[in-house]
Amino acid sequence: EPEVTQTPSHQVTQMGQEVILRCVPISNHLYFYWYRQILGQKVEFLVSFYNNEISEKSEIFDDQFSVERPDGSNFTLKIRSTKLEDSAMYFCASRLAGAGAGELFFGEGSRLTVL
Amino acid sequence: AQSVTQLGSHVSVSEGALVLLRCNYSSSVPPYLFWYVQYPNQGLQLLLKYTSAATLVKGINGFEAEFKKSETSFHLTKPSAHMSDAAEYFCAVSDLAQGGSEKLVFGKGTKLTVNP
Numbered sequence: 001e002p003e004v005t006q007t008p009s010h011q012v013t014q015m016g017q018e019v020i021l022r023c024v025p026i027s028n029h030l031y032f033y034w035y036r037q038i039l040g041q042k043v044e045f046l047v048s049f050y051n052n053e054i055s056e057k058s059e060i061f062d063d064q065f066s067v068e069r070p071d072g073s074n075f076t077l078k079i080r081s082t083k084l085e086d087s088a089m090y091f092c093a094s095r096l097a098g099a100g101a102g103e104l105f106f107g108e109g110s111r112l113t114v115l
Numbered sequence: 116a117q118s119v120t121q122l123g124s125h126v127s128v129s130e131g132a133l134v135l136l137r138c139n140y141s142s143s144v145p146p147y148l149f150w151y152v153q154y155p156n157q158g159l160q161l162l163l164k165y166t167s168a169a170t171l172v173k174g175i176n177g178f179e180a181e182f183k184k185s186e187t188s189f190h191l192t193k194p195s196a197h198m199s200d201a202a203e204y205f206c207a208v209s210d211l212a213q214g215g216s217e218k219l220v221f222g223k224g225t226k227l228t229v230n231p
Binding site for chain 2: 045
């Protein structure tokens with residue numbers, strides 16, 4: 001069964017360092033998302049991406065964050081200068097163009113620890 | 116703003132017993148509602164969704180949920196728990212039905228333990 005894959009599964013970084021989290025969405029999906037979950041808190045929406053541009057972003061997604069689809073398969077989340085509060089599990093998701101709202105396929109997540 | 120409240124961060128049941136996971140939503144417009152499940156070391160997987168058709172929605176693995184507007188609830192049930200149901204369950208809401216945002220607003224999750 002096709003799946004969304006994310007790398008790395010766990011990354012430890014120093015505060016102020018840049019981090020890139022990578023995702024390979026399901027190949028025929030056209031909508032892409034990043035969500036995150038801080039330990040013990042809710043899964044929160046960060047950003048949605050369609051047709052090579054951001055379609056929606058949350059207040060969390062400030063200038064320190066960016067997303068990119070550098071080629072036909074990868075979808076990346078970059079955090080320019082990490083802060084302690086960026087420590088979280090980051091989930092990538094994708095969906096078909098014709099799929100209904102909320103029918104997302106999620107990856108297993110990338111755990112980011114900022115020291 | 117929409118929100119979801121899941122009552123009980125941990126629920127423990129015996130194998131074969133009824134599973135009831137509670138979810139209440141807050142939305143100013145008729146919502147779309149979802150249940151997702153996360154098995155250990157896996158991503159979130161859609162269990163079922165309500166999109167204003169039938170109020171009783173059947174999902175995968177024998178789960179179902181009933182949309183009750185009067186109670187603003189969307190509780191998840193399964194008549195007989197199986198050991199393989201042990202996982203974390205997330206309720207979520209979006210207001211795309213009303214032309215609003217498609218982003219999902221999640222609850223905090225309920226961890227289900229099934230005892231032999």
